[in-house]
Amino acid sequence: MCAELTFKYTPDITMMLDWLASVNTFTIGIIVVLFALLVKWSRQRPGRYPPGPSGYPIIGSLPLLRRLGSRPHVIFRDLRAEFGDVFSVRVGRSLLVVINGIDALKEAFIKRAEDFSDRPDTFRSSVVLKRNGIVPSSGQHWKLTRTFALSTLREFGFGKRSLEARVMEEIRVFLEVLGDQKGKLYDPKDFIQLSISNIICNIVFGKRFDHDDAKFWKLIELLEESFRLSQTVSTAFNIPWLRYLPGDIFSLNKIRNNANELISYMHEQINDHKNTFDPDNPRDFMDVFIKEQNRQSSSNAVFDDFNLEVTVLNLFVAGTETTATTIRWTILQLMYHQDIQARLRKEIDRVVGSSRFPTFNDKENMPYYSAVITEALRFGNIAPLSVPHGAQKDIEFRGMFIPKGSTIVANLDSVHFDPSVFEEPEKFNPDRFLDADGKLNGNEKLVLAFSLGRRVCLGESLARLELFLFLTSLIQRFELHPEIPDKMPTGIPTKGLQSGPPDYKVKVVKIN
Numbered sequence: 163m164c165a166e167l168t169f170k171y172t173p174d175i176t177m178m179l180d181w182l183a184s185v186n187t188f189t190i191g192i193i194v195v196l197f198a199l200l201v202k203w204s205r206q207r208p209g210r211y212p213p214g215p216s217g218y219p220i221i222g223s224l225p226l227l228r229r230l231g232s233r234p235h236v237i238f239r240d241l242r243a244e245f246g247d248v249f250s251v252r253v254g255r256s257l258l259v260v261i262n263g264i265d266a267l268k269e270a271f272i273k274r275a276e277d278f279s280d281r282p283d284t285f286r287s288s289v290v291l292k293r294n295g296i297v298p299s300s301g302q303h304w305k306l307t308r309t310f311a312l313s314t315l316r317e318f319g320f321g322k323r324s325l326e327a328r329v330m331e332e333i334r335v336f337l338e339v340l341g342d343q344k345g346k347l348y349d350p351k352d353f354i355q356l357s358i359s360n361i362i363c364n365i366v367f368g369k370r371f372d373h374d375d376a377k378f379w380k381l382i383e384l385l386e387e388s389f390r391l392s393q394t395v396s397t398a399f400n401i402p403w404l405r406y407l408p409g410d411i412f413s414l415n416k417i418r419n420n421a422n423e424l425i426s427y428m429h430e431q432i433n434d435h436k437n438t439f440d441p442d443n444p445r446d447f448m449d450v451f452i453k454e455q456n457r458q459s460s461s462n463a464v465f466d467d468f469n470l471e472v473t474v475l476n477l478f479v480a481g482t483e484t485t486a487t488t489i490r491w492t493i494l495q496l497m498y499h500q501d502i503q504a505r506l507r508k509e510i511d512r513v514v515g516s517s518r519f520p521t522f523n524d525k526e527n528m529p530y531y532s533a534v535i536t537e538a539l540r541f542g543n544i545a546p547l548s549v550p551h552g553a554q555k556d557i558e559f560r561g562m563f564i565p566k567g568s569t570i571v572a573n574l575d576s577v578h579f580d581p582s583v584f585e586e587p588e589k590f591n592p593d594r595f596l597d598a599d600g601k602l603n604g605n606e607k608l609v610l611a612f613s614l615g616r617r618v619c620l621g622e623s624l625a626r627l628e629l630f631l632f633l634t635s636l637i638q639r640f641e642l643h644p645e646i647p648d649k650m651p652t653g654i655p656t657k658g659l660q661s662g663p664p665d666y667k668v669k670v671v672k673i674n
């Protein structure tokens with residue numbers, strides 16, 4: 163019996179090899195078929211999808227978008243010429259639908275706002291920030307958080323004179339620091355960023371940082387790194403499994419760690435506020451939120467701590483780098499266009515004089531300033547692709563089908579640098595916004611730097627106030643001169659928004 167059993171269960175090596183060979187062939191066969199299906203499945207672009215390049219199997223057009231690093235909008239100029247105002251690009255399994263030109267942008271983001279105002283599910287918005295706050299959220303949660311934030315920010319000065327006084331406090335310090343340089347060449351980047359950041363931090367959590375505050379520079383470093391990474395790897399956000407690849411080559415884990423570090427700072431601020439909270443004397447945005455949180459009888463996701471942390475983080479991030487970068491673009495252009503600088507100073511002299519600082523009321527009498535800042539916003543083009551929107555349901559648009567889950571891009575660059583909208587768009591020319599009498603000619607409405615529709619920048623009024631007071635106070639008191647007069651620096655900056663101006667130094671000479 164035993165012998166029989168032994169005989170029965172002793173493996174026959176030839177049979178086993180045959181079996182293995184057959185399994186391998188079978189397995190390889192299955193793999194080949196699955197791979198072929200995957201390739202077909204990942205390349206397919208059903209007829210009614212917006213047209214676009216076919217891309218590579220599985221990864222789609224990821225290499226195309228990464229080819230120019232942080233400048234996919236430059237590639238989109240060619241794709242628009244080839245495929246029209248609404249085209250699509252595949253990134254992994256998901257579809258990136260790019261809307262170009264003023265007509266299509268208005269049709270989608272204004273007329274069809276109900277369909278085009280959500281955010282996409284990305285690694286950062288869904289996995290890291292769990293669709294909280296203002297920027298990453300959608301639907302009812304976004305509506306309630308945005309409405310609360312706007313009305314509270316108004317309470318703390320948005321659109322009021324009291325805010326002007328806060329902004330002027332920072333400007334005075336900034337001008338003093340500039341004056342202290344005594345005509346030396348100086349890179350104003352850090353100080354502009356600190357001053358602008360102090361304004362939003364003051365409104366949101368009642369804090370003002372000094373220039374040598376190590377904590378502040380750590381926050382700015384995290385913020386800048388996040389901006390840099392999210393621009394260079396934003397396409398990878400659509401393929402969340404990439405974070406499991408060894409070595410974090412798409413920096414997704416780095417992005418998550420940065421966001422968590424920033425959130426934990428906001429968490430500390432909330433704890434400090436809760437410990438010193440006085441319901442009768444709300445000091446800032448955080449206090450008003452906490453007051454509302456205490457008032458809510460049952461737990462409400464809009465008024466929980468994590469939503470507050472992400473909202474405050476959104477305001478800090480969106481309110482610092484953007485305005486500071488626009489100021490730096492404008493200074494660069496004014497240094498290299500002495501004629502524009504002189505004309506602006508003449509207008510300031512005429513309207514404000516030299517005995518007082520400009521006030522926001524002066525703006526309506528200063529069309530040349532409006533033309534200069536509009537051109538700086540167009541030319542600076544700091545958010546060429548705005549912030550991605552997303553289709554939370556299937557959408558029919560201009561006879562095309564945009565499937566649920568697609569990322570939708572408002573291509574602002576397609577207006578700002580379209581030669582049929584702005585002649586010679588590569589030239590910095592404020593006169594394009596003025597008529598023969600020196601008044602605004604209406605073309606300023608074509609500049610969409612703050613985007614359009616329901617998601618339009620929540621901080622636009624604060625940003626416009628900051629830009630006006632900073633730039634006019636600066637030009638009123640100082641002449642700006644470049645380091646190398648005949649050669650404007652080019653290229654992308656070493657830090658911060660990749661669409662910011664190249665690094666530069668300025669020589670400021672006090673006007674007596």
Ligand code: HEM
Pocket residue numbers: 296297298308362476477480481482484485488544545548549550572611612613614616617618619620621622624625
């Ligand atoms: C020159 C300065 C600025 C520019 C060019 C700018 C531009 C933009 C753009 C293009 C968007 C995307 C809108 C969209 O999704 O379609 C945006 C959103 C946003 N901005 Fe600004 N921004 C600036 C300053 C500020 C400031 C100072 C704040 C601070 C309060 C701020 C807060 C926000 C917020 C919270 C959002 C998200 C809105 C939402 O998702 O509902 N921005 N901004």
